[in-house]
Every structure is written in C-alpha cells, then in structure tokens.
C-alpha cells in the first residue's frame with residue numbers, strides 16, 4: 061500500500077511537467093490544445109529510439125522536448141496562419157502525430173528494459189551516496205519495514221519539476237511572458253500594443269508541447285517502454301491535474317497556480333491508485349475514474365459556493381423575521 | 390505627419406450587401422493636430438480608424454506616417470507608434486492581469502519585448518507617477534486585477550496606457566460613449582489634458598457634437614464614406630451646432646440623420 065502510494069507520488073511528479081504544459085495552453089493562452097495526446101508519445105518515441113541507437117539518455121530526453129516543441133508550433137501555425145479553429149488544429153495534429161509516432165518507433169511498442177535510461181544512470185550515481193539507506197532507516201524507525209527501492213527518482217524529479225515551475229513563473233512575468241498572457245486574455249488589446257500575437261501563440265503552444273514531450277520521454281524511461289497508445293486520453297489527465305489542483309490549492313498568483321497544478325497532478329495519481337485498490341475496479345476503469353474526477357472538480361467548488369450562499373441567505377432571513385417578531389411584541 | 394491618399398475600401402464587393410465604407414479619402418494631418426470627427430452611424434468613422442491603425446487594409450490608396458509608407462505594415466508593427474482607445478472599456482486592457490502588468494505591456498510597445506522582468510521597482514515608481522495624474526487613486530492599487538475596476542476607471546487606464554509612451558498618433562473611437570455622463574466628462578477632461586501635455590497628433594471620433602466643437606483645433610464631418618467638411622483654427626472656433634447642421638444640409642441637401650447626435 062505504502063509502496064504503491066510512493067509510486068503514485070513518483071509518477072505524479074513526472075506527469076506534473078505535462079500538466080504544466082497543459083496549464084500553459086488551456087489557462088494562460090486560452091487555447092484548448094489537444095496536440096498533447098500525440099506529442100506526449102512523440103516525446104516517448106524520440107527519446108526511446110535515440111536511447112536505443114546509443115545517444116546518451118540526457119540528450120535523448122532533450123531531443124524529445126525539441127520534437128514536442130516543433131509539434132506544438134505546427135498546431136499553432138495551423139491555428140494562426142491556417143485560420144483553423146484551435147480545438148480542430150489540435151485534433152488534426154494529434155491524429156497526424158499518431159502515424160508519425162508509429163514511423164519514429166518503427167513498431168507499436170519499444171521496450172527499454174535492457175537500455176540505459178536516465179533513471180538507471182541516476183541510480184548508479186545515487187547508490188554510492190547512501191541517501192537511500194538514510195531515508196529508509198527513517199521509515200524503518202517509524203515502524204515501516206516495506207521501504208521503497210530508491211529515492212533517487214522522487215527527489216531528483218521534485219527538483220527538476222520545481223525548477224521548471226520556477227522558470228515558468230519567471231517567464232510569465234517577463235515582457236514576453238506578459239504579452240503571452242495578454243494574448244490569452246485580450247488579443248485585440250495586446251495587438252494594439254505592438255505584440256505579434258500569432259508568433260506568441262505559435263511559440264506558446266510550442267513550449268507547452270515541449271514540456272509534454274519531455275514528460276513523455278521521462279515516463280517512457282520510468283516505465284521501461286514506449287507505446288504508441290500511451291497518450292490516449294492524456295489531455296483529460298492533464299486537465300484533471302490543472303482543475304483539481306486549482307480547486308484544491310487556489311489560483312491567487314501565478315506561482316501559486318503552477319504549484320497547484322503540480323499538486324493536482326500528484327493528487328490525481330494518488331486518487332487513481334487508491335481507487336484501483338478497490339476490489340470491484342479494474343485498470344480499464346481508469347478513464348472513467350478520471351472523467352468522474354474532472355466532473356467532480358468542476359462541479360464541487362460551484363456547488364459548495366451555492367450552498368454556502370443559500371445558508372447565508374437563510375440565516376439573514378431568520379434573523380430578520382426574529383427581529384420583526386420582537387418589534388411587533 | 391499623417392497622410393492618406395485616395396483611400397477606398399468596399400465591404401462585400403459584388404454582393405447585395407456591398408458597402409462602400411470609405412471613398413477616396415484624402416487628408417493630411419500636421420504634427421500636433423487634434424481632429425474631432427463626427428458623422429452619422431455607418432458614415433465610415435470606425436473604418437477610417439481601422440485603416441489608419443492597420444486593422445483593415447484599404448483596397449486602394451496609400452497611408453504614410455512621418456513620410457514613411459505604412460500601407461502594408463501589419464497592425465502589430467504599426468501599433469508601436471499608434472495609440473488607440475476603443476469604445477468598449479473592456480477592449481483596451483487585459484482584465485485578468487494587474488494594473489502594473491497592464492502598464493508594463495503598454496510601456497513595452499515601442500521597445501523590443503525581452504526576457505527581462507516586465508514590472509520592476511524602477512518602473513513601478515514611474516507607473517505610480519503616471520497613475521497619480523488620473524486622480525483616481527489607482528496608484529495605490531497597482532497589484533489589483535484590472536477586471537475589478539469600473540468602466541470609467543478602466544477607460545482612464547486605457548487612455549493612459551495608449552498615451553504615456555508618447556505615440557506619433559492617437560486614435561480615439563467614441564471612447565466616452567459607453568460611460569455614464571459624469572464618467573464621460575472625466576475621461577473627456579483627461580483626454581484634453583493628456584493630448585495637451587504630450588502634444589499628441591490625435592483623431593477623435595465622437596457622437597457628441599458639443600464635444601467635437603469644444604475639443605481640438607480641427608473638425609471633420611463624415612458621411613457615406615467621405616469627409617464632407619473639414620475646418621480648422623479660427624473657423625472651427627467660430628462653429629456652433631446650428632452652423633454645423635446647416636452646413637450638413639447645405640452640402641448634402643438633406644437633414645442630419647439623428648437628433649440624438651445633437652443632444653448627445
């Protein structure tokens with residue numbers, strides 16, 4: 061149980077990078093980008109093929125991000141220059157990428173079990189540090205004997221994801237970043253202040269998909285395989301992370317929101333893991349659980365607010381009637 | 390300064406909806422000219438603004454600013470030196486961003502946008518100074534989201550954002566029309582002060598004849614896609630609403646479309 065929660069946290073923090081990408085398009089650019097389902101696999105495919113052909117895992121992972129960037133740029137181009145509706149641009153690109161990913165991989169599934177992945181390299185350095193035994197001895201002293209095999213992935217991925225978050229926060233406050241946000245907020249306005257909104261959208265969607273592909277490359281190395289179908293429905297998982305995170309942790313500032321998105325990604329993984337522990341649920345039910353989660357995160361905050369409002373009004377009314385009764389007597 | 394040569398634009402050409410929105414417009418503005426523009430609905434006033442700003446490309450004709458051809462310069466490039474305020478108070482600002490962020494975006498209009506912080510301590514001091522000139526207390530709300538401001542406050546901010554980088558040309562399209570009378574009065578006064586202060590070359594469309602007479606050194610009357618009347622200086626100072634209406638009748642041989650425009 062504890063081990064599976066640990067695993068959920070671990071993959072949650074990797075998926076959080078994808079969720080940050082989804083946040084950039086859906087929230088910042090107000091561009092519902094469905095490219096994600098395809099570009100995630102593109103990232104996994106490019107990294108896997110590169111690793112198999114002997115390229116160092118770090119470079120392979122960065123190549124994946126670049127590939128994702130270009131895929132996103134094409135979606136942006138379809139929308140801005142091709143004047144295709146944003147939703148449709150993403151769907152078209154998602155479909156096109158399915159074939160392209162299959163071409164890159166050459167076969168529907170690429171196993172990485174016998175390859176040197178970024179995490180295996182990390183582990184071999186990590187093993188000599190003794191951090192694992194340190195953390196595990198803490199867990200042991202707390203009375204847990206079933207300890208995780210390694211802490212390296214969790215700790216390093218927290219650092220990497222937080223670094224990406226901080227970079228995103230900074231970027232969104234730069235002159236270019238402000239123009240990017242305004243493009244999602246009021247395009248007419250920012251164009252009247254000499255910003256090329258087309259370029260901003262193209263590059264913005266590009267960056268978003270670079271993060272998504274980066275995350276895909278890491279997930280493939282983490283899981284030990286790339287599969288052409290691994291991106292199906294991913295956009296909903298990204299959205300779930302964003303929406304759950306925002307609902308739970310708030311959106312007061314950008315820094316807060318990006319942190320919330322990361323939190324949302326982790327919470328999502330944990331909830332799904334817990335749900336799958338239930339006897340009557342199967343792995344195939346995961347998509348249904350996801351959909352229900354998103355619906356809950358969308359409906360619950362509003363429902364709670366409405367109830368609170370109702371209660372407040374009721375209280376006012378009873379107060380008023382009591383006052384009137386007193387007045388009459 | 391600003392030259393328009395034989396500008397014409399027709400919408401939906403060759404269809405039953407064909408509309409000659411501008412017909413061979415020829416005009417020249419000197420630096421510091423403050424032109425007020427009046428005309429009935431559909432006269433082509435907004436279209437003229439859109440052609441100058443680059444939002445619309447004319448079918449024929451040429452536009453130059455400071456002796457530079459800009460006819461085919463895209464809107465976003467032209468807006469480096471053209472400030473605009475729209476009729477809709479929601480149109481000129483980004484609602485989910487803060488006052489200081491909005492100002493920072495406007496501040497960057499005539500510079501290259503870089504990967505450096507948009508809002509710096511130094512700029513904040515500057516923004517505060519500019520906001521103080523509005524006398525709305527906005528200088529104490531730098532980190533408030535613009536969406537929380539009232540229509541009048543947003544329009545005042547839009548006006549400031551459009552002007553404080555000293556653009557070559559300022560375009561105002563009925564920018565007080567959506568406000569209640571007292572707010573409209575405030576924005577009109579601000580417009581006057583700002584244009585005076587920066588000595589801006591300004592084109593201001595207004596549906597309020599009195600305002601058109603009170604402000605500026607020059608006045609255009611537009612009808613059916615043409616500038617039918619163009620007065621400046623002393624001659625403009627001497628104008629009254631009656632004279633304007635009379636003038637319209639003399640030129641067009643018909644009554645001015647709406648009495649609302651007179652009272653408005």
Ligand SMILES: Nc1ncnc2c1ncn2[C@@H]1O[C@H](COP(=O)(O)OP(=O)(O)O)[C@@H](O)[C@H]1O
Pocket residue numbers: 400401408409410428429430431432433434435436437
């Ligand atoms: N984008 C457009 N497409 C079709 N017709 C337009 C367009 N923009 C304006 N028009 C028409 O051109 C004429 C002039 O419009 P406009 O310049 O907005 O007038 P106004 O003087 O009231 O601002 C109107 O008849 C309007 O319906």
Ligand SMILES: [Mg+2]
Pocket residue numbers: 434435436
């Ligand atoms: Mg108009």
